[in-house]
Structures are given as C-alpha cells and as structure tokens.
Amino acid sequence: MKKMNYFKVLLFLVTVTMISCVEDSTGGVSSVTTYPEISVQGDATVFIEQGSTYEDAGAISMAGDDVLETTITYGTGAYTDSPFGTEIADKYTITYSALNEDGFAGNALRDVWVVPPTSDMLASIEGLYTAAVQRAPDFVPSDQYDGLTYITISKTGDSTYALSHAIGGYYDMGRGYGSGYAALGAVITANDIAANDFTATQAAFPIWGNTVDITELTVDAASKSITFTGDGNFGNGTFKVQLTQVQL
Numbered sequence: 001m002k003k004m005n006y007f008k009v010l011l012f013l014v015t016v017t018m019i020s021c022v023e024d025s026t027g028g029v030s031s032v033t034t035y036p037e038i039s040v041q042g043d044a045t046v047f048i049e050q051g052s053t054y055e056d057a058g059a060i061s062m063a064g065d066d067v068l069e070t071t072i073t074y075g076t077g078a079y080t081d082s083p084f085g086t087e088i089a090d091k092y093t094i095t096y097s098a099l100n101e102d103g104f105a106g107n108a109l110r111d112v113w114v115v116p117p118t119s120d121m122l123a124s125i126e127g128l129y130t131a132a133v134q135r136a137p138d139f140v141p142s143d144q145y146d147g148l149t150y151i152t153i154s155k156t157g158d159s160t161y162a163l164s165h166a167i168g169g170y171y172d173m174g175r176g177y178g179s180g181y182a183a184l185g186a187v188i189t190a191n192d193i194a195a196n197d198f199t200a201t202q203a204a205f206p207i208w209g210n211t212v213d214i215t216e217l218t219v220d221a222a223s224k225s226i227t228f229t230g231d232g233n234f235g236n237g238t239f240k241v242q243l244t245q246v247q248l
Helices: 001-027 170-174
Strands: 037-042 044-048 057-064 067-070 071-074 090-099 105-114 128-138 148-155 160-163 184-193 197-200 213-219 227-233 238-245
Touching: 037 090, 037 105, 037 197, 105 128, 105 148, 128 170, 148 170, 160 227, 184 213, 197 213
Parallel strands: 044 105
Antiparallel strands: 037 057, 057 067, 071 090, 090 105, 128 148, 128 238, 148 160, 160 184, 184 197, 213 227, 227 238
C-alpha cells in the first residue's frame, strides 16, 4: 500500500511539473504582426531614353489598413557603377522599403533601363539590343543563351561607342552570375559603318580580370543586327555573338 501511495504522489508531482513548464513557456502572451506590403506604382521595368528626364511613380506601403512611410533608394548602374541618372546608359534599380510598427521590413524593386537612342544602323549603331551567344567551337546554342536582355551600345564620341557586354552576357545573364561576370569596358570605333570597318579596345571581367578582344564585327542594317566574335584569353574562350536591336 505504501508503495502504491508513493507512486501516486510521484505521478502527481510529475504532472504538476509538466503543467508548470507549459505555463512558464508561453507566459500567457501572444502577438500578431501584419507585414508591410509594397505596391510599386507603374511598371516594374521602365525604359527611358538617355538624356531625358525621369520622374519616378513611387510606391505605396501598407500594413493592413495602415499606410506606412516608404523609403526610396536609388541604386548605381549595374555595369558602369555610375550614380542613378539618365546621362549614362545602364540598368539602375530602385528599392522601395518600409517598416511596420513591430520593426518588420518589406521591400519591392523597379528596374530602370536608361537606353541610347534607337539608331538607323547606317549612320550610327546606338541602341538597346537582345543577345544570342554561342560558345565556339563545341558549344551548341540553347534557349539559355538566346534572347538575353539587355545589351547597350551608346555613343561616346563622333565615331566611338561604348559596348556594355563583349561576350553578349554569356556568364552574367545566360548563367545568371550577375554583372560582375560581364566583359565590360570595350569601346568600338566605327571607321566606316557601311564598309563594316570597325576597331575595338579590350574588355575585361571585373571578377576575374581576364580580357576579351572583339573581332569580326559586322552590321546588317536591314535586319537590325550586329554580329561579332569575343575572344577571351582563357581556355575555350571564343564566343560568337549576335545582337538584335530592340525597336523602342
């Protein structure tokens, strides 16, 4: 009988202890927070001509029925690292962010492409382009490397042009590695566009430091296309690129 009573007392103590633990862990306190929702006004991707005026449409931040203050941050150019503006062709990202009363954050993005004027490709090769890239000699073209968006060619002088991607965005767009893997900095000199007489300076990868030489550049004004070869100073580093001008 004593053993039975002892067992009952022990069971009672264990039960009380378990209930006490549950009560202590919750403390009878619960809370609900409503996270910020940010609605970008206008288009999520905007194209504006180089040198024009840009007015941002803004965003509206809400937490339930409460309107929150929206903070707007203008990013630098993805490929030129230039401050946000319309003077230099590049892709810029605007970030909209807000905090709710509990300090929880929300954000939304808008991409702004500052693009060169769309040229006739007879007197100028300026413009916004999509790219298709084939890695030669043993790479078979695929959808992964077709229709890459976007390449810019912007005028820097009477006959000189800045090319944003010397291998058509193969790594940064096709493989999704980001702008640090774009071959940047090439300047094309148009000695005679009609005769397809061009020269170009070297491009370089910011991440690796490897260089790319542009050769065999040809313009076809009728099809609004440009083809060239990007020769990298690394193994299997030859890329065949075709650019197609976007008609904005």
